[in-house]
Amino acid sequence: MSIEGEFGGPRLGVLGGMGPMASAWFMVRLTALAQAGVDQEHIPTILWSDPRVPDRTAHYFGHGADPWPWLEHGLRALRSAGATAVAIPCNTAHLWYERMAAATDLPILHIVDAVVHDLLRQGVRDGTVGLLGTEATLQSGLYQSALANRGYVHIELTAEEQAQWPSRAIAMVKANKIDEALAPAVQAVKLLQSRGAQAVVLGCTELPIALPAAQRSAFQMPIADSIDALAKDSIAWYQRAVESARAAH
Amino acid sequence: MSIEGEFGGPRLGVLGGMGPMASAWFMVRLTALAQAGVDQEHIPTILWSDPRVPDRTAHYFGHGADPWPWLEHGLRALRSAGATAVAIPCNTAHLWYERMAAATDLPILHIVDAVVHDLLRQGVRDGTVGLLGTEATLQSGLYQSALANRGYVHIELTAEEQAQWPSRAIAMVKANKIDEALAPAVQAVKLLQSRGAQAVVLGCTELPIALPAAQRSAFQMPIADSIDALAKDSIAWYQRAVESARAAH
CATH class of the missing domain: 3.40.50.1860 (Rossmann fold)
Structure with missing residues (x-):
């Protein structure tokens, strides 16, 4: 297997920072709920935690800056870094779910x-x-x-x-x-x-x-x-992705 | 300010996954120890959590695969994604500190x-x-x-x-x-x-x-x-980086 192939495979992208403690805690629960006996059995993950995303609730009610460019930028950053699916541990950000799903070819789990x-x-x-x-x-x-x-x-x-x-x-x-x-x-x-x-x-x-x-x-x-619900669905996604990668070989 | 400039600025890269709970907990502590009243005052961070990095201790004692290509790949991924400094919440990985520091132009905080x-x-x-x-x-x-x-x-x-x-x-x-x-x-x-x-x-x-x-x-x-010590040094790095970015304007 090539080095590039070795580094590849399913990798969860987490569009986080909304808020930062929620996405940090998501990482804790994603790890704690995984079936793993050693480091190497856990889920490869990239967390994009940019807490500067303008307040989602404020913008919905017509105050403050638009979070959309930040959401789009984060999705793009996760994709370039090698994520193969996205989880977003912020419920309010899901008001932009359809727009995010249309803006990326990565599957986005829905909270x-x-x-x-x-x-x-x-x-x-x-x-x-x-x-x-x-x-x-x-x-x-x-x-x-x-x-x-x-x-x-x-x-x-x-x-x-x-x-x-x-x-x-x-x-x-x-x-x-x-x-x-x-x-x-x-x-x-x-x-x-x-x-x-x-x-x-x-x-x-x-x-x-x-x-x-x-x-x-x-x-x-x-x-x-x-948070736990999204972590469990993320673990289920990863297991399916690993199995279908294996089946393809 | 351009959109690209708006998304820019100091951003901490965390070379994690060694182990995954340690880097998740580092994110929790980085958030909890920061001086922040709302989301937008927290630290923009990218966590590269690839727990597949071969066991550092085993390799040091001559068993198992070399973690180096994985460390190098993670550093490169963090840099491309926009990190401007790196923290590594794994002490044993610091046995490769000099080699990592030579392989990237990003400053790496030392645990x-x-x-x-x-x-x-x-x-x-x-x-x-x-x-x-x-x-x-x-x-x-x-x-x-x-x-x-x-x-x-x-x-x-x-x-x-x-x-x-x-x-x-x-x-x-x-x-x-x-x-x-x-x-x-x-x-x-x-x-x-x-x-x-x-x-x-x-x-x-x-x-x-x-x-x-x-x-x-x-x-x-x-x-x-x-973990707390590295989080505190990371927060201090971020404060200095924000101040010098302000001073440059």
């Missing part, structure tokens, strides 16, 4: 699909799902149609509650105040549960950091973590 | 310098320092001359203890058995402390994962964590 896969894996096949995310993710309907199509009923917080709880938790994580993010994240999940949610989606990648796994069991309810 | 800076920051200016790392890092003398030059006395475990404690902790982290890595890591630090170490260097980037920060205070002794 909403990954979350639905995770709900099914956790045995949640119907019923009421509470939805948490940024204001832009929720207002855009990114999750709602996917959940409705699968037969789930979805519920959300009011605009006032959104500002008070999940948006605050998200901002605290982005400001490196992770301890202060816990209480508002807990409050957001509690409210949805009190209104009938039988499962909750952490549909912003700052929320799994605000509400770490150890704090979730108290709810005695399935919680779909969009 | 041993970063650890010495961290010892000084923690007020450890002399005395006996216990040294933990892979067998190859220790036998190569990577740390010993740097510590001796600064006036530190260094002590190490015996070959038998090395195999039983730190090497086992390192292998457990690489195999995703992080819980099983704690006891041998604790034992290694305890032995060095019982023999007079006034501070201990975790000179392998799997060891800070084996012995998390919360478990270190029991030793009541400064512990230099090579």
Whole structure:
């Protein structure tokens, strides 16, 4: 095998930095969830973490610079560096999913699909799902149609509650105040549960950091973590890609 | 400012994957230790995480493939993708430091310098320092001359203890058995402390994962964590680079 061939093969590109802790934590979970006994069995990955991408939520609501040129630049950088598929650990960035998919020939895993896969894996096949995310993710309907199509009923917080709880938790994580993010994240999940949610989606990648796994069991309810869900779909992609590369030889 | 200029500026390249959890954790710490209030104030970074790099320690002892072509390829990939400096969260890979520095025009931060800076920051200016790392890092003398030059006395475990404690902790982290890595890591630090170490260097980037920060205070002794140390030096590099880019305008 040539050196170039040796360095080749499936390689995951991660369009990250949105925010930087979410994409760093994605790398941790991608590693921890992989079936690997030694370094060499883990997944070759390139993380493009450019936290300067303008705020996705602000732009959606008509304030601030357009993130699109930054998303496009990151996709191009990942492709040139040798990525063969892309994962994006930022839910709000998926408002540009169709445009990104049209701008690159690399397959892009969709975080909403990954979350639905995770709900099914956790045995949640119907019923009421509470939805948490940024204001832009929720207002855009990114999750709602996917959940409705699968037969789930979805519920959300009011605009006032959104500002008070999940948006605050998200901002605290982005400001490196992770301890202060816990209480508002807990409050957001509690409210949805009190209104009938039988499962909750952490549909912003700052929320799994605000509400770490150890704090979730108290709810005695399935919680779909969009970072873990995307990591699991990325691992499944890699396994399929390695198998089809082998089959082609 | 042109789009190309807007995307430019200082960008940290991380030559990672050695192991993958160490470089993922480096990204977490680089983010957590940065002074940033919103996403856009964090450090633009590219992580090249190729865990297929052949085992550095095995090759040093004459077994297994040469990691060099993989290190060179990773450096080249980081440079093409726009990195303006390189950090390598793997101590053993620094056995190739001179060769890497000669192969690229990017500055490469040195992890041993970063650890010495961290010892000084923690007020450890002399005395006996216990040294933990892979067998190859220790036998190569990577740390010993740097510590001796600064006036530190260094002590190490015996070959038998090395195999039983730190090497086992390192292998457990690489195999995703992080819980099983704690006891041998604790034992290694305890032995060095019982023999007079006034501070201990975790000179392998799997060891800070084996012995998390919360478990270190029991030793009541400064512990230099090579991941945190390299993250702090990377943040200092970025601040200097941003300032000199500003001054040039």
